[in-house]
Amino acid sequence: MAYATLTELQGRLDWELDEDERRIAVGALEDASDLAASYGRAWPEATAPRLVKTLVLKAASRYVRNPNGYTQSRAGDETLAWSEAHGRDAGSVYFTREEIRLLTEFGGRKPTFSSAPVTAWESTLRPDRGGLVPAGYPGDPFPMFSSDRGPW
Structure with a gap:
């Protein structure tokens, strides 16, 4: 091809x-x-x-x-050189x-930025808050996941 x-x-x-x-x-x-x-x-x-x-x-x-x-390249003393550029x-x-x-x-392979949801090992949503905590600013609460053993 x-x-x-x-x-x-x-x-x-x-x-x-x-x-x-x-x-x-x-x-x-x-x-x-x-x-x-x-x-x-x-x-x-x-x-x-x-x-x-x-x-x-x-x-x-x-x-x-x-x-x-x-x-x-030189013909007289036979000097050859390669570049490190490549x-x-x-x-x-x-x-x-x-x-x-x-x-x-x-080709449509332009580098992009993306995110993926991440949770801690063996974490669960707290049923009383549904895993949401106040974000500290006006707006929707932030999703926070935790273990049953921790304070969150």
Whole structure:
């Protein structure tokens, strides 16, 4: 499954891919599509949104241009360097933080805040007050749960 084609990727590159580079590019497109689905959601391949296709192409072309993740290279003394900026992702298909944010929001996985009701172990509602106590301000009483052994 890939959200973009090899032809679309070739259109973003400055050179014609040889056979080995095409094989690597196809793998990069599949890896980027898998990552996009994991960060966003599994869109149907034929109807993937244009933004998803664009981000997959960006990640795949980034990898095809620099599959080893080099940040510096010298021919004379054979100096090679890798950046710590992408950590374990250097030399692999990856999305930047901004691209991940776009995919998660576009896929409907935007982080949200929620709450869950919590009660103490073996607590029960007090039948005389129904578990409600005054809140200390005008309005509805606050639900408070307690054990039969405690003062509340």
